[in-house]
Amino acid sequence: TDILEELIKSDLNVKDRAKMIARACVELFGAHSAWVGYAAPDKSVRIIGKHPEDDPSLENIVARWDDSPYGCGAAGRSIKNGKHVLIEDTLRDESHEAWREKAKLFGITTVAAFPLMNPKRVYGTLVVRSDKSGFFSEKKIQALQLLANAAASALENAQLFEDLQRSFEKLSTLQMIDKVILSS
16 A cells, blocks of 8 residues: 555656556565556557666567567557466466566566556556566455556556646747747
8 A cells, every 4th residue: 555655646757657666566566577568559568667677687678569479478468458467487388488588597487467457448567577486376466456557547647747748838838939929
């Protein structure tokens, strides 16, 4: 509940909130690492926050939500289906083939992805990774899904606020241009 309160009270900044969510997965749940991805219209998944920030296993992650091999993993399927996806064994599960070598190199044994949804669509995904087999108990999955639901609202609110700020800045600029034109 502390993370939920922190999310609500934090600045309306998408990247900061995404990092906070990923950090909570590592610090509160004991995950190896976590990342938050935005489901872009071009079917790519853009990482907007991760923890630990300097973790080499999180560098250059490619994920999509199309039918390519990069869209068949936990992240892509959670976005496409709107349901959490659990990969119990990253070294044997065929859907994790595109990331198998990296998982082996860094000891990532299990991965779960939770859709970040609003009433109209899936905004993105929360991906939680562990180096322990059997890490995702039913209770942990339920708690992470609750966090993902709260995260979706928090991230969308921050995105709307950032969009509103940009629109306001454009209007202010137009108003200044208008005054300059009128005065000349």
